[in-house]
Amino acid sequence: MTITVDGINKRFGKFQALNNVSLNIPEGKLTALLGPSGSGKTTLLRIIAGLESADSGRVSFSGKDVTKLHVRDRNIGFVFQHYALFRHMTVAQNIAFGLDSLPRKQRPSKAEIQKRVGELLEMIQLPHLANRFPAQLSGGQKQRVALARSIATQPKILLLDEPFGALDAKVRKDLRRWLRNLHDEFHFTSIFVTHDQEEALELSDQVVVMSQGNVEQVNEPTELYARPDSRFVFDFLGQVNVLSGDIKHGTLSQGSAWVTVPDIQHQGTAQLYLRPHEVRLATAPAAHANLPLRIEAVSLIGSEVRVELRPEGWASEGSDNIWEVGISHAEFNQQRPTRGDLRYAIPEVGHLFTGKDTQPATVNWDEAKLSPRIRLIN
Numbered sequence: 001m002t003i004t005v006d007g008i009n010k011r012f013g014k015f016q017a018l019n020n021v022s023l024n025i026p027e028g029k030l031t032a033l034l035g036p037s038g039s040g041k042t043t044l045l046r047i048i049a050g051l052e053s054a055d056s057g058r059v060s061f062s063g064k065d066v067t068k069l070h071v072r073d074r075n076i077g078f079v080f081q082h083y084a085l086f087r088h089m090t091v092a093q094n095i096a097f098g099l100d101s102l103p104r105k106q107r108p109s110k111a112e113i114q115k116r117v118g119e120l121l122e123m124i125q126l127p128h129l130a131n132r133f134p135a136q137l138s139g140g141q142k143q144r145v146a147l148a149r150s151i152a153t154q155p156k157i158l159l160l161d162e163p164f165g166a167l168d169a170k171v172r173k174d175l176r177r178w179l180r181n182l183h184d185e186f187h188f189t190s191i192f193v194t195h196d197q198e199e200a201l202e203l204s205d206q207v208v209v210m211s212q213g214n215v216e217q218v219n220e221p222t223e224l225y226a227r228p229d230s231r232f233v234f235d236f237l238g239q240v241n242v243l244s245g246d247i248k249h250g251t252l253s254q255g256s257a258w259v260t261v262p263d264i265q266h267q268g269t270a271q272l273y274l275r276p277h278e279v280r281l282a283t284a285p286a287a288h289a290n291l292p293l294r295i296e297a298v299s300l301i302g303s304e305v306r307v308e309l310r311p312e313g314w315a316s317e318g319s320d321n322i323w324e325v326g327i328s329h330a331e332f333n334q335q336r337p338t339r340g341d342l343r344y345a346i347p348e349v350g351h352l353f354t355g356k357d358t359q360p361a362t363v364n365w366d367e368a369k370l371s372p373r374i375r376l377i378n
């Protein structure tokens, strides 16, 4: 079932929570609504569910206008951040709740309900906990039960509002993978609200980035990460290093720092955005860039080593003026970067913003043209 949202507006008093939002949610795919707190994600989800009404605009499911349809008639599964399990019911009773509450004509027989609950317990890998009460479950287990309950009536649409928001990082990661597998098996049309970039990029087929009640950009995760349309999306999707300066004769400079920007015709102010993985570190400047930085901190973050550096003799954008570069463990072992060391950032690919609302131009420094000297890290 596809979901189409067309020109939705929603005000709370004077506050415009959603501003002419239009969207297509493809059938059988997992779409993430991603945005900072207060950007309107939950409000949009609640309007799609029928828990909230829009001031204007339409919601359709596979072409059928459901804007005025009551929530119980929309055949939607819903999972919230805070479990929302019935405390006085066992796990099995919680899962059966939606089926037990169906109108008599649609309600399966007791035996069928029992069979279905058994299957769902198997699916969430908790058959041994059928007779426990919610208070006797961990957070991750509770969310799996909540999910089983929400899909017991076999909805075509599954809406999840920060379902893993209250869980710790490890459980969250496991559940993400588990949800993805479940989704691939059942092919619900799912919408998943999160303010966690990593979660949205890892889990979804399509990401909708929201800001202040507007849809900023919609794309699949890899495309979105590689080609953000705006500074907001760039910043929001993860750490970014910025060189803000002036372009003259093909070189962007600020203070003592400079980098060539080949094939860019623009003259005047511009910002170069560089993701941590688009920059290498060297002990000498490159032929195309002189970006000296002093190491502030080195930390191991799982599969990578993160080096934080402060611009030396020039300023970077942002209040804390810290750049971040990710290096491999092999590079770390080879060069042993230490706080206080001077390094040079060597950009390999960058994204240049030249106007206020323009999309960034990609700058690619052809590695083949770089001198072999600067390929050596140390």
Ligand SMILES: Nc1ncnc2c1ncn2[C@@H]1O[C@H](COP(=O)(O)OP(=O)(O)OP(=O)(O)O)[C@@H](O)[C@H]1O
Pocket (backbone or CB within 6 Å): 012, 015, 017, 035, 036, 037, 038, 039, 040, 041, 042, 043, 044, 195
């Ligand atoms: N019932 C309400 N009455 C008044 N204002 C509301 C109401 N619901 C939401 N808002 C406001 O609308 C804006 C959008 O809220 P919403 O919950 O949709 O944002 P969100 O992106 O889901 O944020 P979060 O990640 O914090 O949940 C917020 O500024 C919020 O304060």
